Amino acid sequence: MSIKGLLKTNIPQTILVLFLYLIYAIAGTLGTYLFKYSLNAITAKNLNSFIFWEIITMVTELATALLLPLATVAFTRQIQDYLHQIRKDIMHHYYNGDDEKISTMQNDLTNNLKILSTDFATPLITIFSGLLSITFSIGILFRMSWILILTTAVLAVITLSLPKLLEKKMSQANATVNQKNERLLNTIAHWLGGLQELRRYNAFARxxxxxxxxxxxxxxSNKKNMLYRSWSEIINGLGNSVAQLGMVLISGILFFNHTISFGDFGVAASFAFIIFEGIWNITDSLTRIKSTKILREETTKLRQARTLEIPTSAFGVIATNLVAKYDNGETITYPDFTIKPGQKVLLTGDSGTGKSTLFKLLLNKLTPANGQIIYFYLYKNGNPIKSPVQVGNLPQDPIVFPASIKDNITMFDSKIQENVQTAVNKVQLTNDLAKMPAGLETQVDLKNENLSGGQRQKVVLARSLIHDQPFVLMDEVTSAIDQTATEKILDNLLKTKLKTKQTILMIAHNFTPEMRAKFDQEIKLTAVRKEAAE
Known part of the structure; x- marks a missing residue:
């Protein structure tokens, strides 16, 4: 987030905002200045003059009261438009980049932008409004006496230097709040994601x-942040109060020396309040803006455009001398294997033999400790793909979205809607849809889980079929589907005749010998593990 970016978001609206705040400052200054004539009328005992100037002052005050809400609403719209752009850029960054934790993305898209709105954007307009009021007030004081201007300048320098006392500590405290908020979101995601399991084992205490x-x-971290902010406000407030009292004292001396009138003395105190109140608001705003420095730098990096390199579809793979290593030092050694284009391969093994870890290696979510994985094109055996590789992945926990079942299958691609029914039939979803009044237009409700685990798996399988993915990794994709339906789905998957014959590597357990025989080959993993060296 930057000043330039905020102003350029909507230039006509920016001009309107600046104009409204300018008129607001002029009206406020004029109302205060004209009040001096009311005071002078009192000393002159002129009732008619007093009433006249009071009416004029009241009109300017009413104008001020109307202008501020209008200016505030316009600026709030400007901020929200800018935040929308930032949020859009961050989403592009994540979409085109590597996978990130959901809690991290939530923090970047919600809490961080809220902080930037309250501690960067809003203080900017406070500074602008304050500078206008201070400038006009100084102009009025200059007309009264140069001594008032000199006094104002000296006191202003002192007041403006006060925020630097806690600037670094506030910036660090703000960054800590951001980090702790991300950790809290991460903890919530990790633990509440398994709430049903925690209930089952009565693990509320943990x-x-x-x-x-x-x-x-x-x-x-919030308490510490607020402590520094409170001390900053106390220091700034004390400086502001002392400065105002100083101005009242000097203007009083000038009045008794007959340098200024009683009316000038009265409004001089008011202008002193406006000036040092403005300085206080500006110093507080500057402190808040500087506290967002780290966050603004991080947000700027997130907004930098990433070029999404179009991956090359793989059709086969060769793995040699492959070894995976965990953080605790434990390693898994895999057998060498080759999967040719169009082959249907079953991956089996006892729990803990590294089936899911192998998928992470194949999807480049985990870097091998040793060995290599070579993907190759169709009809080009052995020619490795050097660019990023695209491999389909169907996880055991199917990913669906809060949209219609049809959209979840087509992934919002209207060009392939005509193939939906064929895919639905192949994955045995037809009978399930017949029980739903809206059929394919049924909206997926993630909160109330209106689709069973098996139905979600069928939707994701249909998605894979309709998108004609050349190479797909499938992890227990029929684990929640009954055996009869599983056998029919398996027959359809293993007999797919797409534009290019699909290659499948499937993790499964409890398949019958007849079901295993349908695959071209079986890769059976055994417990070849090495514990971490002590």
């Missing part, structure tokens, strides 16, 4: 402990 720890750290 859930409460973990959330309490993360929440406690976030609360403490």
């Amino acid at each position: 859930l409460n402990k973990k959330l309490k720890e993360a929440s406690g750290e976030y609360v403490e």
Whole structure:
């Protein structure tokens, strides 16, 4: 987030905002200045003059009261338009980049932008409005006496230097709040994601402990941040009060020396309040803006455009001397294997033999500790793909979106809608849809889970079929589907005749010998593990 970016978001609206705040400052200054004539009328005991100037002053005050809400609404719209652009850029960044934790993305798209709105954008307009009021007020004071201007300048320099006392500590405290908020979101995602399992094993105590720890750290960081902010406001407030009293004292001396009139003395105190109130608001705003420096730098990096390199579809793979290593030092050694284009391969093995880890290696989500994985094109055996590789992936926990079943299958591509029914038939979803009044137009409700686990798996399988993916990894994709339907789905998957014959590597357990025989080959993993060296 930057000043330039905020102003350029909507230039006509920017001009309107600046104009409204300018008129607001002029009206406010004029109302204060004209009040001096009311005071002079009192000393002159001129009732008619007093009433006249009071009416004029009241009109300017009413104009001021109307202008501020209008200016505030216009500027709020400007901020929201800018935040929308930032949010869009961040989404492009994540879409074109590597996978990130959901909690990190949530923090970047919500809490961080809220902080930038309240501690960067809003203080900017406070500074602009304050500078206008201060400028006009100084102009009025200059007409009264140069001594008032000199006094104002000296006191202003002192007041403006006060925020630097806590500037660094506030910036660090703000960054800590951001980090602790991300950790809290991460903890919530990790633990509440398995809420049903925690209930099943009566593990509320551990859930409460973990959330309490993360929440406690976030609360403490907020307390520390507010402590520094409070001390900053106290210091700035004291400086502001002393400066105002100083101005009243000097203007009083000038009045008794007959340098200024009683009316000038009265409004001089008011202008002193406007000036030093403005300085206080500006210093507080500058402190808040500077506290967002780290966050603004991070947001700027997230907004930088990433070029999405179009991956090359793989049709086969060769793995040699492949070894995976965990953070605890434990390793898994895999057998060498080759999967040719169009082959249907079954991956089996006991729990803990590294089936899911192998998928992570093949999807480039985990870097091998040793060995290599070579993908190749169709009809080009052995010729490796050097550019990023595209491999389809169907995880055991199917990913669906809050849209219609049809859209979940087509992934919002209207060009392939005519093939939906064929895919639905092949994955045995037809009978399920017949029980739903809206059929394919049924909206997926993630909150209330209106689709069973098996139905979600069928939707994702249909999605894979209709998009004609050349090479797909399938992890227990029929685990929630009954055996009769599984056998029919398996027959259709293994007999697919797409534009290019689909290559499948499927993790499965409890398949019958007849079902295993349908595959071209079986890669059976055994427990070849090495514990971390002590």
